[in-house]
Amino acid sequence: MSFAQLKRIYTAFNPPTVEKRSDALKFGIIGAANSAAWALLIPAKMHPEVVVHAVAARDRKRAEEFAKKNGVPVVYDSYQELLDDPEIDCILVPLPNSLHFEWAVKSIRAGKHVLLEKPSVSNGHEAEILFNLPELNQPKAPVILEAFHYRFHPIWSAFMSNVSSADVVHVETYSMIPWWFVNKDHIHFNYNLAGGTMMGMGTYNFAALRLIFGAEPEECISVDVKALTEGVHHDCDTEFKAKFRFPNGCIGEAFSTLQGPTIWHPSYAKVTHRQVEVEDKTLPLSQKKFVTREVTLHGFIHAIFWHRLDIKESYEIRDKDTGRVVKKWTESRWQKAHTAKEAGVDLGKTESETYWMSFRYQLEAFVNRVKGRETAYWVEREDSVRQMKMVDMAYQKSGLGVRPTSQFQVD
Numbered sequence: 001m002s003f004a005q006l007k008r009i010y011t012a013f014n015p016p017t018v019e020k021r022s023d024a025l026k027f028g029i030i031g032a033a034n035s036a037a038w039a040l041l042i043p044a045k046m047h048p049e050v051v052v053h054a055v056a057a058r059d060r061k062r063a064e065e066f067a068k069k070n071g072v073p074v075v076y077d078s079y080q081e082l083l084d085d086p087e088i089d090c091i092l093v094p095l096p097n098s099l100h101f102e103w104a105v106k107s108i109r110a111g112k113h114v115l116l117e118k119p120s121v122s123n124g125h126e127a128e129i130l131f132n133l134p135e136l137n138q139p140k141a142p143v144i145l146e147a148f149h150y151r152f153h154p155i156w157s158a159f160m161s162n163v164s165s166a167d168v169v170h171v172e173t174y175s176m177i178p179w180w181f182v183n184k185d186h187i188h189f190n191y192n193l194a195g196g197t198m199m200g201m202g203t204y205n206f207a208a209l210r211l212i213f214g215a216e217p218e219e220c221i222s223v224d225v226k227a228l229t230e231g232v233h234h235d236c237d238t239e240f241k242a243k244f245r246f247p248n249g250c251i252g253e254a255f256s257t258l259q260g261p262t263i264w265h266p267s268y269a270k271v272t273h274r275q276v277e278v279e280d281k282t283l284p285l286s287q288k289k290f291v292t293r294e295v296t297l298h299g300f301i302h303a304i305f306w307h308r309l310d311i312k313e314s315y316e317i318r319d320k321d322t323g324r325v326v327k328k329w330t331e332s333r334w335q336k337a338h339t340a341k342e343a344g345v346d347l348g349k350t351e352s353e354t355y356w357m358s359f360r361y362q363l364e365a366f367v368n369r370v371k372g373r374e375t376a377y378w379v380e381r382e383d384s385v386r387q388m389k390m391v392d393m394a395y396q397k398s399g400l401g402v403r404p405t406s407q408f409q410v411d
Protein backbone atom coordinates (compact mmCIF):
# COMPACT_ATOMS: atom_id res chain seq x y z
CA MET A 1 0.00 0.00 0.00
CA SER A 2 1.42 3.40 -0.98
CA PHE A 3 1.98 6.30 1.41
CA ALA A 4 -0.80 8.26 -0.36
CA GLN A 5 -3.28 5.41 0.20
CA LEU A 6 -2.33 5.12 3.87
CA LYS A 7 -2.64 8.88 4.29
CA ARG A 8 -6.09 8.84 2.67
CA ILE A 9 -7.33 6.09 4.99
CA TYR A 10 -5.79 7.78 8.03
CA THR A 11 -7.47 11.09 7.14
CA ALA A 12 -10.79 9.34 6.52
CA PHE A 13 -10.82 8.24 10.15
CA ASN A 14 -9.13 11.41 11.50
CA PRO A 15 -10.60 14.12 9.31
CA PRO A 16 -10.09 17.85 9.73
CA THR A 17 -12.79 19.41 11.89
CA VAL A 18 -14.65 22.09 10.00
CA GLU A 19 -16.36 25.19 11.41
CA LYS A 20 -20.08 24.64 12.02
CA ARG A 21 -22.74 26.84 10.49
CA SER A 22 -25.27 28.55 12.75
CA ASP A 23 -28.08 26.55 11.10
CA ALA A 24 -26.30 23.19 11.54
CA LEU A 25 -28.58 20.24 12.28
CA LYS A 26 -28.40 18.84 15.79
CA PHE A 27 -28.16 15.06 15.97
CA GLY A 28 -28.95 12.79 18.89
CA ILE A 29 -27.68 9.21 19.13
CA ILE A 30 -29.78 6.60 20.91
CA GLY A 31 -27.42 3.91 22.17
CA ALA A 32 -23.70 4.27 22.79
CA ALA A 33 -23.07 2.02 19.83
CA ASN A 34 -19.75 1.23 18.18
CA SER A 35 -21.13 1.74 14.68
CA ALA A 36 -22.03 5.37 15.52
CA ALA A 37 -18.37 6.32 14.97
CA TRP A 38 -18.43 5.40 11.30
CA ALA A 39 -22.03 6.31 10.59
CA LEU A 40 -22.02 9.73 12.24
CA LEU A 41 -19.28 10.83 14.64
CA ILE A 42 -16.40 10.79 12.15
CA PRO A 43 -18.28 12.16 9.12
CA ALA A 44 -19.93 14.82 11.32
CA LYS A 45 -16.51 16.31 12.14
CA MET A 46 -16.06 17.31 8.52
CA HIS A 47 -19.65 18.37 7.84
CA PRO A 48 -20.33 22.08 8.46
CA GLU A 49 -24.04 21.50 8.90
CA VAL A 50 -23.91 18.66 11.44
CA VAL A 51 -23.46 18.87 15.19
CA VAL A 52 -23.66 15.77 17.36
CA HIS A 53 -25.57 17.25 20.27
CA ALA A 54 -26.63 14.40 22.55
CA VAL A 55 -26.36 10.73 23.35
CA ALA A 56 -28.52 8.44 25.46
CA ALA A 57 -27.77 4.95 26.72
CA ARG A 58 -29.58 2.45 28.88
CA ASP A 59 -26.86 3.04 31.43
CA ARG A 60 -25.99 6.71 32.12
CA LYS A 61 -22.37 5.96 32.93
CA ARG A 62 -21.92 4.34 29.54
CA ALA A 63 -23.50 7.36 27.84
CA GLU A 64 -21.23 9.71 29.81
CA GLU A 65 -18.12 7.79 28.79
CA PHE A 66 -19.25 7.82 25.17
CA ALA A 67 -20.01 11.56 25.34
CA LYS A 68 -16.63 12.36 26.90
CA LYS A 69 -14.70 10.28 24.38
CA ASN A 70 -16.52 11.81 21.42
CA GLY A 71 -17.06 15.38 22.58
CA VAL A 72 -20.85 15.11 22.74
CA PRO A 73 -22.13 17.89 25.04
CA VAL A 74 -25.46 16.48 26.29
CA VAL A 75 -26.22 13.12 27.96
CA TYR A 76 -29.68 11.69 28.55
CA ASP A 77 -30.74 8.89 30.88
CA SER A 78 -33.07 7.29 28.40
CA TYR A 79 -33.69 7.14 24.68
CA GLN A 80 -37.14 8.72 25.18
CA GLU A 81 -35.69 11.70 27.05
CA LEU A 82 -33.39 12.35 24.12
CA LEU A 83 -36.33 12.19 21.71
CA ASP A 84 -38.17 14.70 23.90
CA ASP A 85 -35.41 17.31 23.47
CA PRO A 86 -36.93 19.94 21.14
CA GLU A 87 -33.47 21.17 20.14
CA ILE A 88 -32.66 17.89 18.40
CA ASP A 89 -33.46 17.70 14.68
CA CYS A 90 -32.17 14.26 13.69
CA ILE A 91 -31.72 10.88 15.33
CA LEU A 92 -29.20 8.18 14.56
CA VAL A 93 -30.67 4.76 15.40
CA PRO A 94 -27.71 2.35 15.81
CA LEU A 95 -29.54 -0.15 17.99
CA PRO A 96 -29.80 -3.93 17.58
CA ASN A 97 -31.93 -4.70 14.51
CA SER A 98 -34.88 -5.83 16.65
CA LEU A 99 -35.17 -2.33 18.13
CA HIS A 100 -34.93 -0.34 14.89
CA PHE A 101 -38.68 -0.52 14.27
CA GLU A 102 -39.79 0.74 17.68
CA TRP A 103 -37.25 3.56 17.91
CA ALA A 104 -37.59 4.69 14.33
CA VAL A 105 -41.36 4.94 14.80
CA LYS A 106 -40.92 6.82 18.10
CA SER A 107 -38.35 9.16 16.52
CA ILE A 108 -40.65 10.00 13.62
CA ARG A 109 -43.55 10.55 15.98
CA ALA A 110 -41.34 12.92 17.96
CA GLY A 111 -40.97 14.87 14.72
CA LYS A 112 -37.32 13.92 14.15
CA HIS A 113 -35.50 13.00 10.96
CA VAL A 114 -34.08 9.49 11.15
CA LEU A 115 -30.81 8.00 9.98
CA LEU A 116 -31.57 4.34 10.55
CA GLU A 117 -28.86 1.69 10.61
CA LYS A 118 -29.13 -1.18 8.19
CA PRO A 119 -30.96 -3.51 8.03
CA SER A 120 -33.82 -1.06 8.48
CA VAL A 121 -35.95 -3.39 10.62
CA SER A 122 -36.36 -7.09 11.45
CA ASN A 123 -38.54 -8.16 8.52
CA GLY A 124 -40.79 -7.08 5.66
CA HIS A 125 -43.88 -6.79 7.85
CA GLU A 126 -42.21 -4.18 10.07
CA ALA A 127 -40.81 -2.40 7.01
CA GLU A 128 -44.30 -2.08 5.49
CA ILE A 129 -45.56 -0.39 8.65
CA LEU A 130 -42.57 1.84 9.32
CA PHE A 131 -42.02 3.17 5.83
CA ASN A 132 -45.74 3.77 5.28
CA LEU A 133 -46.41 5.63 8.53
CA PRO A 134 -48.95 8.40 7.84
CA GLU A 135 -46.51 10.91 9.39
CA LEU A 136 -44.15 10.27 6.46
CA ASN A 137 -46.73 11.29 3.88
CA GLN A 138 -47.58 14.67 5.32
CA PRO A 139 -46.25 18.03 4.18
CA LYS A 140 -42.84 18.71 5.78
CA ALA A 141 -42.66 15.02 6.76
CA PRO A 142 -39.54 13.85 8.56
CA VAL A 143 -36.84 12.32 6.38
CA ILE A 144 -35.97 8.67 6.99
CA LEU A 145 -33.02 6.90 5.44
CA GLU A 146 -31.83 3.32 5.77
CA ALA A 147 -28.07 3.76 6.13
CA PHE A 148 -26.98 1.87 3.03
CA HIS A 149 -23.76 3.86 2.96
CA TYR A 150 -22.00 2.20 0.01
CA ARG A 151 -24.82 3.20 -2.32
CA PHE A 152 -23.74 6.84 -1.82
CA HIS A 153 -20.07 6.31 -2.70
CA PRO A 154 -19.09 7.65 -6.14
CA ILE A 155 -17.50 4.37 -7.22
CA TRP A 156 -20.90 2.72 -6.84
CA SER A 157 -22.37 5.27 -9.27
CA ALA A 158 -19.46 4.71 -11.67
CA PHE A 159 -20.07 0.96 -11.45
CA MET A 160 -23.82 1.26 -12.05
CA SER A 161 -23.25 3.48 -15.07
CA ASN A 162 -21.44 0.51 -16.65
CA VAL A 163 -24.25 -1.94 -15.84
CA SER A 164 -27.09 -2.39 -18.29
CA SER A 165 -29.80 -4.07 -16.19
CA ALA A 166 -31.79 -5.25 -19.22
CA ASP A 167 -28.78 -7.25 -20.45
CA VAL A 168 -27.57 -8.77 -17.17
CA VAL A 169 -27.39 -12.58 -17.27
CA HIS A 170 -25.50 -13.37 -14.08
CA VAL A 171 -24.34 -11.63 -10.91
CA GLU A 172 -22.04 -12.89 -8.20
CA THR A 173 -21.58 -10.95 -4.96
CA TYR A 174 -19.18 -11.60 -2.10
CA SER A 175 -18.65 -9.94 1.25
CA MET A 176 -16.87 -10.89 4.45
CA ILE A 177 -15.85 -9.72 7.87
CA PRO A 178 -12.97 -11.57 9.55
CA TRP A 179 -13.87 -13.73 12.55
CA TRP A 180 -11.91 -11.55 14.99
CA PHE A 181 -13.98 -8.44 14.15
CA VAL A 182 -17.31 -9.88 15.28
CA ASN A 183 -17.36 -11.62 18.62
CA LYS A 184 -19.82 -14.52 19.03
CA ASP A 185 -21.62 -12.46 21.71
CA HIS A 186 -22.16 -9.55 19.32
CA ILE A 187 -25.76 -8.57 18.62
CA HIS A 188 -25.24 -10.00 15.09
CA PHE A 189 -25.56 -13.49 16.59
CA ASN A 190 -28.59 -12.98 18.84
CA TYR A 191 -31.79 -14.32 17.32
CA ASN A 192 -34.14 -12.29 19.52
CA LEU A 193 -32.26 -9.14 18.52
CA ALA A 194 -32.90 -10.10 14.87
CA GLY A 195 -29.32 -11.14 14.26
CA GLY A 196 -27.77 -13.21 11.51
CA THR A 197 -25.29 -12.68 8.71
CA MET A 198 -27.98 -12.09 6.09
CA MET A 199 -29.15 -9.19 8.26
CA GLY A 200 -25.72 -7.84 9.20
CA MET A 201 -23.78 -8.21 5.95
CA GLY A 202 -25.87 -10.16 3.44
CA THR A 203 -28.29 -7.29 3.10
CA TYR A 204 -25.45 -5.39 1.36
CA ASN A 205 -25.09 -8.21 -1.19
CA PHE A 206 -28.85 -8.45 -1.61
CA ALA A 207 -29.17 -4.72 -2.31
CA ALA A 208 -26.41 -5.01 -4.92
CA LEU A 209 -28.34 -7.81 -6.67
CA ARG A 210 -31.60 -5.86 -6.67
CA LEU A 211 -29.92 -2.74 -8.02
CA ILE A 212 -27.90 -4.53 -10.71
CA PHE A 213 -30.89 -6.50 -12.03
CA GLY A 214 -33.04 -3.41 -11.61
CA ALA A 215 -35.77 -5.72 -10.29
CA GLU A 216 -36.92 -7.75 -7.32
CA PRO A 217 -36.08 -11.46 -7.13
CA GLU A 218 -38.97 -13.75 -8.03
CA GLU A 219 -37.65 -16.65 -6.05
CA CYS A 220 -34.89 -17.60 -3.67
CA ILE A 221 -33.73 -20.86 -5.22
CA SER A 222 -31.35 -22.04 -2.53
CA VAL A 223 -29.64 -20.93 0.65
CA ASP A 224 -26.83 -22.91 2.26
CA VAL A 225 -26.02 -21.72 5.75
CA LYS A 226 -23.65 -22.29 8.60
CA ALA A 227 -25.69 -21.39 11.65
CA LEU A 228 -25.40 -21.32 15.41
CA THR A 229 -27.77 -23.51 17.38
CA GLU A 230 -27.05 -22.78 21.03
CA GLY A 231 -28.93 -20.46 23.45
CA VAL A 232 -29.57 -16.90 22.30
CA HIS A 233 -27.54 -17.53 19.15
CA HIS A 234 -29.99 -20.10 17.77
CA ASP A 235 -30.97 -19.77 14.12
CA CYS A 236 -28.34 -17.09 13.50
CA ASP A 237 -26.42 -17.69 10.30
CA THR A 238 -22.68 -17.01 10.54
CA GLU A 239 -22.17 -17.64 6.82
CA PHE A 240 -24.45 -18.23 3.84
CA LYS A 241 -24.60 -18.69 0.12
CA ALA A 242 -27.88 -17.77 -1.54
CA LYS A 243 -29.13 -17.93 -5.11
CA PHE A 244 -32.04 -15.86 -6.44
CA ARG A 245 -33.92 -15.99 -9.71
CA PHE A 246 -34.80 -12.59 -11.19
CA PRO A 247 -37.69 -11.79 -13.57
CA ASN A 248 -35.46 -12.23 -16.67
CA GLY A 249 -34.87 -15.83 -15.54
CA CYS A 250 -31.24 -15.14 -14.62
CA ILE A 251 -29.46 -15.91 -11.38
CA GLY A 252 -27.94 -13.60 -8.78
CA GLU A 253 -25.70 -15.10 -6.13
CA ALA A 254 -24.73 -13.82 -2.70
CA PHE A 255 -22.05 -15.15 -0.40
CA SER A 256 -21.26 -13.57 2.93
CA THR A 257 -19.69 -14.43 6.25
CA LEU A 258 -19.26 -12.64 9.56
CA GLN A 259 -16.77 -15.29 10.63
CA GLY A 260 -14.42 -15.05 7.68
CA PRO A 261 -10.69 -15.77 7.45
CA THR A 262 -8.21 -13.73 9.49
CA ILE A 263 -7.18 -11.53 6.59
CA TRP A 264 -9.84 -9.18 5.30
CA HIS A 265 -10.79 -9.73 1.67
CA PRO A 266 -12.56 -6.94 -0.23
CA SER A 267 -16.17 -7.48 -1.16
CA TYR A 268 -17.01 -7.72 -4.85
CA ALA A 269 -19.92 -7.68 -7.29
CA LYS A 270 -19.28 -9.31 -10.66
CA VAL A 271 -21.78 -8.73 -13.44
CA THR A 272 -21.97 -10.64 -16.72
CA HIS A 273 -24.01 -9.20 -19.57
CA ARG A 274 -25.42 -11.02 -22.57
CA GLN A 275 -23.79 -10.47 -25.91
CA VAL A 276 -25.27 -7.43 -27.64
CA GLU A 277 -24.82 -5.94 -31.06
CA VAL A 278 -22.99 -2.62 -31.28
CA GLU A 279 -23.10 -0.20 -34.15
CA ASP A 280 -19.84 0.23 -36.07
CA LYS A 281 -20.12 2.34 -39.21
CA THR A 282 -16.55 1.47 -40.23
CA LEU A 283 -17.50 -2.18 -40.90
CA PRO A 284 -18.46 -3.49 -44.35
CA LEU A 285 -22.24 -3.99 -44.70
CA SER A 286 -21.71 -7.78 -44.66
CA GLN A 287 -20.42 -7.73 -41.07
CA LYS A 288 -21.82 -7.11 -37.60
CA LYS A 289 -20.08 -6.27 -34.33
CA PHE A 290 -20.99 -7.73 -30.92
CA VAL A 291 -19.79 -7.16 -27.38
CA THR A 292 -20.07 -9.10 -24.12
CA ARG A 293 -19.31 -6.97 -21.09
CA GLU A 294 -18.18 -8.14 -17.67
CA VAL A 295 -18.11 -5.51 -14.95
CA THR A 296 -16.61 -6.18 -11.53
CA LEU A 297 -16.51 -3.78 -8.63
CA HIS A 298 -14.00 -4.89 -6.02
CA GLY A 299 -14.43 -3.34 -2.58
CA PHE A 300 -17.98 -2.13 -3.13
CA ILE A 301 -18.88 -2.08 0.58
CA HIS A 302 -15.87 -0.39 2.15
CA ALA A 303 -14.44 1.47 -0.83
CA ILE A 304 -12.27 3.77 1.30
CA PHE A 305 -9.89 0.92 2.14
CA TRP A 306 -9.45 -0.24 -1.43
CA HIS A 307 -11.56 -0.53 -4.54
CA ARG A 308 -11.23 -1.07 -8.27
CA LEU A 309 -13.79 -1.13 -11.03
CA ASP A 310 -12.80 -3.59 -13.77
CA ILE A 311 -14.49 -3.54 -17.16
CA LYS A 312 -13.75 -6.30 -19.62
CA GLU A 313 -15.33 -6.18 -23.08
CA SER A 314 -15.07 -9.16 -25.41
CA TYR A 315 -15.72 -8.16 -29.03
CA GLU A 316 -16.61 -10.29 -32.04
CA ILE A 317 -17.07 -9.35 -35.64
CA ARG A 318 -19.26 -11.81 -37.50
CA ASP A 319 -20.28 -12.38 -41.04
CA LYS A 320 -23.96 -11.36 -41.27
CA ASP A 321 -25.01 -14.27 -43.49
CA THR A 322 -23.05 -17.21 -42.08
CA GLY A 323 -22.59 -16.00 -38.48
CA ARG A 324 -18.90 -17.00 -38.78
CA VAL A 325 -16.61 -15.09 -36.42
CA VAL A 326 -14.24 -13.02 -38.53
CA LYS A 327 -12.33 -11.39 -35.71
CA LYS A 328 -12.38 -11.37 -31.89
CA TRP A 329 -10.52 -9.45 -29.23
CA THR A 330 -10.82 -8.24 -25.66
CA GLU A 331 -10.50 -4.74 -24.26
CA SER A 332 -10.00 -4.14 -20.54
CA ARG A 333 -9.95 -1.01 -18.47
CA TRP A 334 -10.23 -0.10 -14.84
CA GLN A 335 -11.22 2.86 -12.75
CA LYS A 336 -11.08 4.21 -9.22
CA ALA A 337 -13.17 7.08 -7.87
CA HIS A 338 -12.79 8.52 -4.41
CA THR A 339 -14.39 11.83 -5.30
CA ALA A 340 -17.66 12.62 -7.03
CA LYS A 341 -15.75 14.42 -9.76
CA GLU A 342 -13.65 11.32 -10.55
CA ALA A 343 -16.87 9.35 -11.00
CA GLY A 344 -18.65 12.11 -12.91
CA VAL A 345 -21.31 12.46 -10.20
CA ASP A 346 -22.85 15.87 -9.58
CA LEU A 347 -23.02 16.66 -5.85
CA GLY A 348 -24.22 20.20 -6.47
CA LYS A 349 -22.12 22.88 -4.82
CA THR A 350 -20.22 20.45 -2.62
CA GLU A 351 -16.65 19.50 -3.44
CA SER A 352 -15.93 16.01 -2.12
CA GLU A 353 -12.46 15.04 -0.94
CA THR A 354 -10.43 11.90 -1.64
CA TYR A 355 -10.66 10.93 2.06
CA TRP A 356 -14.47 10.94 2.14
CA MET A 357 -15.83 7.55 3.17
CA SER A 358 -19.15 6.18 1.99
CA PHE A 359 -20.54 7.36 5.34
CA ARG A 360 -19.54 10.95 4.60
CA TYR A 361 -21.28 10.83 1.23
CA GLN A 362 -24.33 9.35 2.94
CA LEU A 363 -24.38 12.13 5.52
CA GLU A 364 -24.10 14.71 2.75
CA ALA A 365 -27.22 13.32 1.09
CA PHE A 366 -29.11 12.99 4.37
CA VAL A 367 -28.46 16.61 5.35
CA ASN A 368 -29.36 17.83 1.87
CA ARG A 369 -32.71 16.01 2.03
CA VAL A 370 -33.45 17.38 5.50
CA LYS A 371 -32.60 20.86 4.25
CA GLY A 372 -34.94 20.35 1.30
CA ARG A 373 -32.18 20.21 -1.31
CA GLU A 374 -31.79 17.89 -4.27
CA THR A 375 -29.60 14.81 -3.82
CA ALA A 376 -27.72 12.98 -6.54
CA TYR A 377 -28.71 9.69 -4.95
CA TRP A 378 -31.19 8.38 -2.38
CA VAL A 379 -32.65 5.17 -0.93
CA GLU A 380 -36.40 5.56 -1.21
CA ARG A 381 -38.75 4.18 1.43
CA GLU A 382 -40.31 1.61 -0.91
CA ASP A 383 -36.81 0.45 -1.73
CA SER A 384 -36.17 -0.34 1.94
CA VAL A 385 -39.45 -2.26 2.12
CA ARG A 386 -38.54 -4.36 -0.91
CA GLN A 387 -35.07 -4.90 0.54
CA MET A 388 -36.48 -6.44 3.73
CA LYS A 389 -38.77 -8.65 1.65
CA MET A 390 -35.74 -10.08 -0.10
CA VAL A 391 -34.08 -10.75 3.27
CA ASP A 392 -37.28 -12.51 4.43
CA MET A 393 -37.33 -14.59 1.26
CA ALA A 394 -33.81 -15.85 1.95
CA TYR A 395 -34.47 -16.59 5.63
CA GLN A 396 -37.62 -18.51 4.72
CA LYS A 397 -35.72 -20.61 2.19
CA SER A 398 -32.83 -21.21 4.60
CA GLY A 399 -35.12 -22.90 7.12
CA LEU A 400 -33.91 -20.53 9.85
CA GLY A 401 -37.11 -18.50 9.57
CA VAL A 402 -37.87 -14.82 9.18
CA ARG A 403 -36.49 -12.69 12.04
CA PRO A 404 -39.04 -12.15 14.84
CA THR A 405 -41.43 -9.19 14.73
CA SER A 406 -41.21 -6.57 17.48
CA GLN A 407 -43.80 -6.57 20.26
CA PHE A 408 -44.04 -2.80 19.87
CA GLN A 409 -47.51 -1.83 18.73
CA VAL A 410 -48.12 1.06 16.36
CA ASP A 411 -51.53 2.65 16.88
Ligand SMILES: NC(=O)C1=CN([C@@H]2O[C@H](COP(=O)(O)OP(=O)(O)OC[C@H]3O[C@@H](n4cnc5c(N)ncnc54)[C@H](OP(=O)(O)O)[C@@H]3O)[C@@H](O)[C@H]2O)C=CC1
Residues within 6 Å of the ligand: 030, 031, 032, 033, 034, 035, 036, 038, 039, 056, 057, 058, 059, 062, 063, 094, 095, 096, 097, 099, 117, 118, 119, 147, 149, 187, 193, 199, 200
Ligand atom coordinates in the same frame (compact mmCIF):
# COMPACT_ATOMS: atom_id res chain seq x y z
N1 LIG B 1 -22.98 0.88 8.89
C1 LIG B 1 -22.07 0.08 9.40
O1 LIG B 1 -20.93 -0.01 8.95
C2 LIG B 1 -22.42 -0.72 10.56
C3 LIG B 1 -23.73 -0.89 10.91
N2 LIG B 1 -24.06 -1.66 11.97
C4 LIG B 1 -25.47 -1.75 12.34
O2 LIG B 1 -25.65 -0.90 13.48
C5 LIG B 1 -26.47 -1.51 14.44
C6 LIG B 1 -25.72 -1.61 15.75
O3 LIG B 1 -24.56 -2.35 15.58
P1 LIG B 1 -23.24 -2.07 16.48
O4 LIG B 1 -23.03 -0.63 16.60
O5 LIG B 1 -22.18 -2.91 15.94
O6 LIG B 1 -23.72 -2.64 17.87
P2 LIG B 1 -23.26 -2.26 19.36
O7 LIG B 1 -23.48 -3.48 20.17
O8 LIG B 1 -21.95 -1.60 19.38
O9 LIG B 1 -24.33 -1.17 19.77
C7 LIG B 1 -25.68 -1.47 19.92
C8 LIG B 1 -26.29 -0.50 20.93
O10 LIG B 1 -27.62 -0.92 21.12
C9 LIG B 1 -28.00 -0.64 22.45
N3 LIG B 1 -28.91 -1.66 22.96
C10 LIG B 1 -30.17 -1.42 23.35
N4 LIG B 1 -30.78 -2.55 23.71
C11 LIG B 1 -29.86 -3.52 23.60
C12 LIG B 1 -29.88 -4.90 23.87
N5 LIG B 1 -30.98 -5.51 24.32
N6 LIG B 1 -28.76 -5.58 23.63
C13 LIG B 1 -27.66 -4.99 23.16
N7 LIG B 1 -27.58 -3.69 22.89
C14 LIG B 1 -28.68 -2.95 23.12
C15 LIG B 1 -26.73 -0.51 23.25
O11 LIG B 1 -26.90 0.79 23.72
P3 LIG B 1 -26.71 1.30 25.19
O12 LIG B 1 -25.52 2.11 24.98
O13 LIG B 1 -27.97 2.01 25.43
O14 LIG B 1 -26.48 0.15 26.10
C16 LIG B 1 -25.59 -0.51 22.26
O15 LIG B 1 -24.82 0.63 22.39
C17 LIG B 1 -26.92 -2.81 13.82
O16 LIG B 1 -28.16 -2.63 13.21
C18 LIG B 1 -25.87 -3.13 12.78
O17 LIG B 1 -26.38 -3.87 11.69
C19 LIG B 1 -23.10 -2.23 12.69
C20 LIG B 1 -21.78 -2.11 12.38
C21 LIG B 1 -21.34 -1.33 11.30
Ligand SMILES: O=C1OC[C@@H](O)[C@H](O)[C@H]1O
Residues within 6 Å of the ligand: 177, 182, 200, 201
Ligand atom coordinates in the same frame (compact mmCIF):
# COMPACT_ATOMS: atom_id res chain seq x y z
O1 LIG C 1 -20.08 -2.71 7.35
C1 LIG C 1 -20.15 -3.50 8.26
O2 LIG C 1 -19.03 -4.04 8.79
C2 LIG C 1 -19.03 -4.59 10.06
C3 LIG C 1 -20.30 -5.31 10.39
O3 LIG C 1 -20.32 -5.68 11.74
C4 LIG C 1 -21.47 -4.43 10.06
O4 LIG C 1 -22.69 -5.02 10.34
C5 LIG C 1 -21.46 -3.94 8.69
O5 LIG C 1 -22.43 -2.95 8.52
